[in-house]
Amino acid sequence: MEPADIVQLWSVRKTYRTAAHDVTALDGVTTGFRAGTFTAVMGPSGSGKSTLLHCAAGLDRPVAGKIVIDGVDLATLDENGLTMLRRERVGFVFQAFNLVSALTAEQNVSLPLRLAGRAIAPAEVRAALAEVNMGDRAGHRPSRLSGGEQQRVAIARALITRPAVVFADEPTGALDIKASRGVLGLLRGLVDGQGQTVVMVTHDPVVAAYADRVLFLADGRLVEEFTGDVDAESVAARMAGLESSAC
Numbered sequence: 001m002e003p004a005d006i007v008q009l010w011s012v013r014k015t016y017r018t019a020a021h022d023v024t025a026l027d028g029v030t031t032g033f034r035a036g037t038f039t040a041v042m043g044p045s046g047s048g049k050s051t052l053l054h055c056a057a058g059l060d061r062p063v064a065g066k067i068v069i070d071g072v073d074l075a076t077l078d079e080n081g082l083t084m085l086r087r088e089r090v091g092f093v094f095q096a097f098n099l100v101s102a103l104t105a106e107q108n109v110s111l112p113l114r115l116a117g118r119a120i121a122p123a124e125v126r127a128a129l130a131e132v133n134m135g136d137r138a139g140h141r142p143s144r145l146s147g148g149e150q151q152r153v154a155i156a157r158a159l160i161t162r163p164a165v166v167f168a169d170e171p172t173g174a175l176d177i178k179a180s181r182g183v184l185g186l187l188r189g190l191v192d193g194q195g196q197t198v199v200m201v202t203h204d205p206v207v208a209a210y211a212d213r214v215l216f217l218a219d220g221r222l223v224e225e226f227t228g229d230v231d232a233e234s235v236a237a238r239m240a241g242l243e244s245s246a247c
């Protein structure tokens, strides 16, 4: 853990109660996400990636351990406080885009400001759309946009509150290769150009290679981490090893 870590997880444990037995989804995860870095979270199916993302983003509470976002210990917040922190400090990008179909691109992007009770400056919303190369589609509803275009709008929406961190859950999972490259290039550019912090769950080693750090989970534990010049072949080889030992 480093002082510059914008998100910190300390011995985070999460279990789910099912009718048959308790499932341990995270089994003592300690890690941090440094400001201005792009992290990919990988691991076999069921290894705890989504649970990690949800806990780190304050969408779900751990049963033990501590999570700090932008200096705030989430355990000190009640549900209302947690909702406010998510609205103000965290951006989300989902596989299914999750845009509101009845609203235009511009209205979708301004929605987080509206929810947070903040003033909506149309110029700011237009600038956010221009930043994701969607400036000329502000008046279009999602049904008139391609998947890649919808995801660009969703990224503009995630950024409009100037969050401390953006969490992305399989952001390219529903896109073709060309649109995926566009979205990943955009996320990479936000990190490099604006110092945005991005944490992304993915199954795809090629997607993970856009990050500058890859965390590998297995059975709810952090088992390895690649940093620096991450290449897709090494990530794929590590994943193959984890998947064969998971079988």
Ligand SMILES: Nc1ncnc2c1ncn2[C@@H]1O[C@H](COP(=O)(O)OP(=O)(O)OP(=O)(O)O)[C@@H](O)[C@H]1O
Pocket (backbone or CB within 6 Å): 016, 017, 018, 023, 024, 025, 043, 044, 045, 046, 047, 048, 049, 050, 051, 052
């Ligand atoms: N709401 C829930 N109730 C019970 N068990 C759950 C729940 N959510 C997740 N789990 C279990 O917790 C473990 C971790 O799940 P999680 O979805 O975090 O894994 P994942 O790595 O994201 O998987 P995938 O790659 O398949 O999406 C799995 O065993 C899963 O079955």
